[in-house]
């Protein structure tokens with residue numbers, strides 16, 4: 001099988017697997033215990049915090065461990081929103097194509113707590129500008145939350161410039177960097193980031209563990225009350241094997257980022273070149289400002305779900321929209337946000353690569369996908385109408 005669904009989740013790397021299992025076997029203490037077995041656990045926990053802080057260029061005490069990207073997004077957004085409300089600031093700026101962990105949290109704040117959420121329009125390449133953010137910021141803006149890179153179409157946003165705008169206007173800036181961490185260089189100082197979410201399983205670490213970076217001085221609210229873990233901001237005995245595995249994975253990913261991203265880019269570009277030859281198709285997302293491992297296309301006249309099932313039969317694991325929306329019949333909110341109409345958005349394909357993909361696999365993909373698209377079109381009544389000139393083609 002060829003696995004090209006790494007934006008949904010990645011396989012564990014050997015280094016991360018070893019770190020997890022060594023820890024599970026040998027470090028079973030509770031870091032809150034005062035005896036030596038507990039203190040051993042506290043030590044590995046601190047080392048993991050240090051490693052992650054180094055990768056992001058922040059202080060270890062600015063790192064909070066969570067159960068994943070979703071929890072980190074929730075905690076960051078709710079904290080900044082509630083801190084703002086205390087000062088009478090209830091305006092939040094975000095974008096229309098964020099992950100649901102962000103969008104649904106914002107929806108809830110709007111519905112239940114009276115916040116005003118302004119979602120910036122995304123252009124047809126899946127980008128927004130820092131100027132759009134600058135124009136949207138008001139006296140009562142308490143938070144700007146914009147993703148580092150989009151999980152469906154791979155566009156990479158101008159985070160440093162957006163951070164600069166927020167810094168100059170004194171507005172807290174959060175970024176969901178789940179797709180970027182371990183894949184693109186991140187420096188929370190240079191990038192002017194106040195809060196950042198990442199998730200272990202998107203860079204070959206374990207599932208169910210993530211990080212929220214919170215700049216010193218920003219008030220964090222806890223979602224889970226209980227013990228004093230994570231400096232009182234996230235109760236519950238720490239997931240030590242998960243945290244240690246995530247730190248090992250992030251350190252490895254940051255160490256080999258240059259090489260891996262070059263290899264991924266070459267494979268990505270070969271696949272984009274190959275699939276662009278399919279008539280009436282279109283690349284989604286910016287051609288240049290793009291995650292090294294993301295390929296996203298819309299094909300006119302087919303259903304994404306049928307394409308995925310047939311590709312699976314041919315040994316290719318891919319996805320249409322995001323893993324979270326697939327299974328529902330609604331077209332992806334991301335594709336709608338960049339202006340794809342429903343009919344076109346339904347025929348989408350996302351191939352997301354990792355360091356384990358090869359050029360040989362790319363060749364198989366660009367041989368197989370066009371055949372499957374052609375086969376599915378041959379059964380489509382809609383396609384027949386277009387061929388016969390009864391309906392217009394939408395894509396070139």
Ligand SMILES: *Cc1c(COP(=O)(O)O)cnc(C)c1O
Nearest residue numbers: 068069070099101151178179199
């Ligand atoms: C996967 C993902 C998340 C959710 O992370 P989990 O660890 O699965 O909760 C959030 N945002 C983006 C952009 C993602 O790709």
